[in-house]
Amino acid sequence: MELVFLVVFSLLAIASSLEEDTSHKTCFKEFQGHQVHNLSNSGLHLPLHHVHGPCSHLASPSPLSFSDILDRDETRIEALNSRLTKNHKTKSSKSKLSGKLNPNSVSIPLRPGMPIGTGNYYSFIGLGTPSKYYAMVIDTGSSFTWLQCQPCSVYCHRQVGTTFDPKTSKTHHYLSCATTECDSLEVATLNAPSCSASNLCIYAASYGDSSFSVGYLSSDKLTLAPSQTVPGFVYGCGEDNEGLFGQSAGLVGLARNKLSMLGQLSTKYGYAFSYCLPTSGSVGSLSIGSFNPSMYTFTPMLTNSHDPTLYFLRLVGITVSGQLLQVPGSAYKTATIIDSGTVISRLPVTVYTALKGSIVKALSKYTRAPAYSLLDTCYKGTVASLGNAIPEVRLIYLRGAEMKLSAQNVMLDVDNGVSCLAFAGSSGASGIAIIGNRQQETFNVAYDVTNSRIGFAAGGCR
Template sequence: MKMGSLLFLICCLLLARAASLAEFKGDEAAIYLDLYHVDGSNSSLGNKYPEPFAHALARDENRIKALRYRITSTKARKPSIILNQSIDILGPESVSIPVNSGLSLGSGNYYVKIGLGMPAKFYAMLLDTGSSLSWLQCQPCVVYCHAQVDPLYNPSTSRTYKSLPCSTSQCSSLKEATLNDPLCEYRTGKCVYTASYGDSSYSIGYLSQDSLSLSPSETLPRFLYGCGQDNEGLFGRAAGIVGLARQSLSMISQLSSKYGNAFSYCLPTETSTASGFLSLGRASLAASAFRFTPMITESREKSLYFLRLGAISLAGKPLAVAATQYRVPTIIDSGTVISRLPSSVYAALKQAFVKIMSRKYSKAPSYSILDTCFKGSLKTMSVPQMRLVFLGGADLALTPANILIDVEKGTTCLAFASGSGDIEIAIIGNHQQKTFKVAYDVTNARIGFAAGGCQ
């Protein structure tokens, strides 16, 4: 009987450990969440009839325009106090709320499941390192909610839910987090947020506070987020967005006092049967042999993650461009698919890549923004080695799947594009980040890379 009781106790302990996604190391903890591509083979958000890839590239361009605006705009963006604007979110005024379309970013390509409320209900939320305010669709959804895979969140069922009044400092901070002025609902005095995106999607609702659950045993009380009552646009079937930018209302900032201001992730490929991960907390940085590059702060847009690209090599040879050509504002971003390079750097990469690939493969017509394409499939092609080298020696030694992308049957393209605009920017997109572990050590202002995949 004693032996049976002992075995039962051991089994309970193992089950309890398996149920928790928190890994503790000393006084710190890392919270591990499964991370999925929205169109992945194991995704619950995938569409039965996937859209043409050209549509995804069009959204990518909208996101780039939004990023460029945020970085290059000369308009002052100081956190504002509540303006003398009031609305009735239930009334006709709500359809004419002023939004700065194109200021914030579009939705992402990867999602995690997080819990809200007490008792907790879990929802599939898009991950975005370029957004600050997290939000999800909420009942009664008085204006509009897009179709989502999970039931709509009902805040009235949570013992810990509360909406915030307009007089709070958190309401004032919405301007910095969303780039839209906060508003005040005149019937109730509730603070109203507006999150607008580069593709004209938006979410409008109440700034709220509730319990956030990251695992069965790890919760954050008084988590600030948006409870969306009018949510329209291209969010797929996700419940909302999780913001991980460098701003006080982002999820990582709100978790920092408990876990530390750091996180890491591994983005899985669409064809992978395994999930990637999002790991929150300082301890997540110790899990791999990261090589770090400085995290640069851009004075015009402090919430995004900047770094310095120093060189690109192809087939073991550096591109024939001056080092100064790389010195443009460069962002690493989870929501942009295709990396953008300064026009002179891209021209050199295209020339060198075509010279190597055209020996074996026929050129194919351009596809949307991708103008370096070949007839064939990624699976059958021999691709030259490519490395992206960053300030301080950190690098991404790209695999063929990071370099090329199949855009349609029989056509594959170089997964880079040229920057554009009067003021150039560069972006390290998620296609080049796939299967690498990427670390964001906000406290020590550094970004790290490690090979090894998403296992």
């Protein structure tokens, strides 16, 4: 990795240009219209679209197969596991050449990222003066926000829309190595910062699948809606961005860290956020700030000392057709994360085996199909054709909060008329459990950091 940073930091001083892509204006105009239309006294509530919804024309020229997405899902799990092991050490970017280089709330629209080559949801975020909007992946498992910036001194991948040019923004500033924000980068990015010859702070954000973004720590005006702006937002202006980011412009971090978008917006909107991840036939949103607690059932938001930025909770039981799985309570006592960036939920092996057995029994009249990637319980037939045969599954959390999963949350369609159980077993005896985004679809999920609780409400997407 040190060799990579030797090249990266030396090349950050080299100017280059990137041809701008302006082929996605239609979807952006739709997004702007929703912003204005949904503005209300209680905050801005904007739509979230599914891949097969109004913005499906954003499709990548080489779209991901679902198998590709599941492969990437596995690498994310491995990375999350490594962050929670006792042997984890923060990486340091040591390079001899590094010198070269409150009650209000706001909601923004999210969209599934398959059209832009990623398995996560994304939204358009405004940056700069005058403000321009960029398609950014939303990730509750990351603490740092960055986007691709011209002159792309090393490399910028192809993205939806134009690449941000800091020279065109009247409010853009590079931050020096003497700033407190630069000092905070190591916790937010899991890598120590470096300094350029002119004392500018250089960040390096790396991810478990070997993707990374390197560039200059910056601040600028953030625009979530025409009437909702935040001056001095701190983010990374990436000039070397390589890996599995699809055609997104960058990534928005919503984890528990003062440099995350949530941390920076908390003084204005409150230390909380909520979202609803939609299906192809519904509309959802991401809301930052206040929410109506009366509509939710809550479970404690837990913290793991190995990585206090992630969102943990305690799963205590699962029912299938109203019957509790026959596993000891101790089987659930493993670190469990709720994560918007993981597609398929992972369960402790004992729990998963019991769930799988109950599903197989319920679907005994249907023909089994071969395993699909990490999904080992598959059937010939779509979720719609299996219909009412798919049993009701409930995820029960500490203190009574629960998620009553529909057939679409339990099973998913893969290829050639085959559907599979949308769960998998954790890797290894010490593997973490994760509540993924497939199981969260259509639920309102609230992250109330101030009161250390996570809430669930059914029917959140319109």
